[in-house]
Amino acid sequence: xxxxVAATPEVAVPTLNWLLTSEHDLVRVISQPDKSSGRGQEVxxxxxxxxxxxNSKDLVTPSSASDxxxxxxDVDLLITIGYGRILPAATxxxxxxxxxxxxxxxxxxxxxxxxxxxxxEAGERESGVSVFALDPGMDxxxxxxxxxxxxxxxxxxxxxxxxxxxxxxxxxxxxxxAIGNGVLPTPQIGQGSLAAKITRGxxxxxxxxxxxxxxxxxxxxxxxxxxxxxxxxxxxxxxxxRLSNTAPVLQPGQLRVIGSDCFIGCMDNAIALERVxxxxxxxxxxxxxxxxxxxxxxxxxx
Numbered sequence: 317x318x319x320x321v322a323a324t325p326e327v328a329v330p331t332l333n334w335l336l337t338s339e340h341d342l343v344r345v346i347s348q349p350d351k352s353s354g355r356g357q358e359v360x361x362x363x364x365x366x367x368x369x370x371n372s373k374d375l376v377t378p379s380s381a382s383d384x385x386x387x388x389x390d391v392d393l394l395i396t397i398g399y400g401r402i403l404p405a406a407t408x409x410x411x412x413x414x415x416x417x418x419x420x421x422x423x424x425x426x427x428x429x430x431x432x433x434x435x436x437e438a439g440e441r442e443s444g445v446s447v448f449a450l451d452p453g454m455d456x457x458x459x460x461x462x463x464x465x466x467x468x469x470x471x472x473x474x475x476x477x478x479x480x481x482x483x484x485x486x487x488x489x490x491x492x493x494a495i496g497n498g499v500l501p502t503p504q505i506g507q508g509s510l511a512a513k514i515t516r517g518x519x520x521x522x523x524x525x526x527x528x529x530x531x532x533x534x535x536x537x538x539x540x541x542x543x544x545x546x547x548x549x550x551x552x553x554x555x556x557x558r559l560s561n562t563a564p565v566l567q568p569g570q571l572r573v574i575g576s577d578c579f580i581g582c583m584d585n586a587i588a589l590e591r592v593x594x595x596x597x598x599x600x601x602x603x604x605x606x607x608x609x610x611x612x613x614x615x616x617x618x
Contacts, residue, residue, distance in 0.1 A: 322384070348362050405452045415449070460491035551595050564579055578603055
């Protein structure tokens, strides 16, 4: 088949790499326009745009719906992977075999922008990928392929997304085979849920929450926007923490160093902080941070 891929993030790269070696013809890559970011407002291309340029693939960065329509007028199928834009029904009907999406959850659970983060935040023990036929809804189309995988207790969003991005290659491959053989997708079954985009405000940790929920949030919100708290009036990002059977009894937000562990209190137990980023500094071990901070006996975060 003649294919186009509309994608933006790094997680699309394993599928793009596979398509280069497959029997299919990847004729075009579509990605979001370059954006300015950072203090200097430097212009940056998306990871997928960079991939297309490096592999000498025709790259289109549409600024309007009509630009997208023109970019897929000569392909048999469009594959979307985290493209970041909902396509109208008229666009979906242009390719011969329509459009499919690689989504990083077991649909119908966790539809929307942050499926991996919300699954970890909720304490799910398994996740997976789904490839479905796009319709005008939010991740509501019928499914060609779903593949399940366990979520390891230490996995953060970064690690799980990496795992799912490679699992997605097999899901896309199976789905293309099904489409080529005339197999119809299956309607989604079960209770749907929404995985809304994460705001910086909700990534602020409430130390009156349970230890398990706090560790899950820290895992879920790494690397973006990162869980954070306030220490001495300044934001403190927390990128890694763990539950501990030897945690002392502390008040919510209270800090204490015991041996090589830096503990912070919460509702039902304390958790051990492992990696933090103080305001204006680089990420470091929580123990190194605590040595420099020299906590007072009753000092708290939050």
